[in-house]
Amino acid sequence: MAGNTVPFKTAEGQAELITRQRRVSQRHRTVLFLIDGKRSAADVCRMALLAGVPGCCFDELLSQGLIALPPPPPLPPLPPLPPLPPPLAAPVAAVPADIPADSGTLHVDLPLRGVDNLSAWPDSTLPPSRTLQPDSTLLPDLMPDDARAADPWPVSRDADIAADAVAEARELLMTAVRTQAPVAGSFTLLRLRRAGSRADLAALLGEVEARLNKPHRSLVAAQVLQRVRALLGGHIDSKFSTA
Known part of the structure; x- marks a missing residue:
């Protein structure tokens, strides 16, 4: 029960005060008389206690539909969400002024030595190929018979x-x-x-x-x-x- 809520008599509660069809007790009628649409629920219960009426009578009148409480006020609307930040733009690489922006390939001219200038290269420090001796390899035909027949792992x-x-x-x-x-x-x-x-x-x-x-x-x-x-x-x- 909300203490600050102002209860009111329903149509059945008002008819009960006149016709007494439900034959509620005198304590319940006292609570009905105290509800005038101005007093809060806490004030009604406090005055009923002073008159010797227990607080359960208020709840029983609510369950019987003789009194009612106004609906709770709607919740305040939620504040709007802050706007999303704008998307970051992709960085653009700077292009030098002397290169066209639409150029997809950068061509660089490198000086090449002519065929006639091959002799200008310094001589290689390696000896001529004919002076290099090949790796010595012992062919099976040149191996002794006892060496070929010997088992290395006996x-x-x-x-x-x-x-x-x-x-x-x-x-x-x-x-x-x-x-x-x-x-x-x-x-x-x-x-x-x-x-x-x-x-x-x-x-x-x-x-x-x-x-x-x-x-x-x-x-x-x-x-x-x-x-x-x-x-x-x-x-x-x-x-x-x-x-």
Whole structure:
């Protein structure tokens, strides 16, 4: 409820004061009598409270359509937006006065030496082409037979094959120990992991055989050790024999 708004009685409210058709309470009629079209809503409610009428009676008369409030005044129009600034003109390059404005191409005459004046150029500092020796190239036909037949990478390939064999042998031994003796062979696994050459692995074969020396594991251990010896390229005596 707007305090400064002046309420007024509707046609139904005026008829209610005369006919009493709706049979509103005396408190509601008191509020209707106080509304004269001059007093504000705040003044009407204040006077009604002095007369012992609660403020809810004003709202109930509004909901019943016996009184009404004027519509709120329209909002003031928004100020117009400022005009947009004019677009900036593209800069125009200045053209010298001695060049026509409509000339699309600038022609410049450069002095050229005539054919007869070629001899006036200074001599080149490079020696004549016939004095330059070509790069020495050793043709395959001129190479010795042993040089052509030699493989430049035999050592590297052999080293790669040996490293692969050592890695496979180490993995086989570690898998066998880890599977057959996971607790007792913990230190053996550590030594196998540190072994980096054929000699290191060959020195640990006896220890691995001791870890795998079980009756029901003899055949499996013998097969693993036989494969490892084949990878290491050695024939080391073993207490196991393949069946």
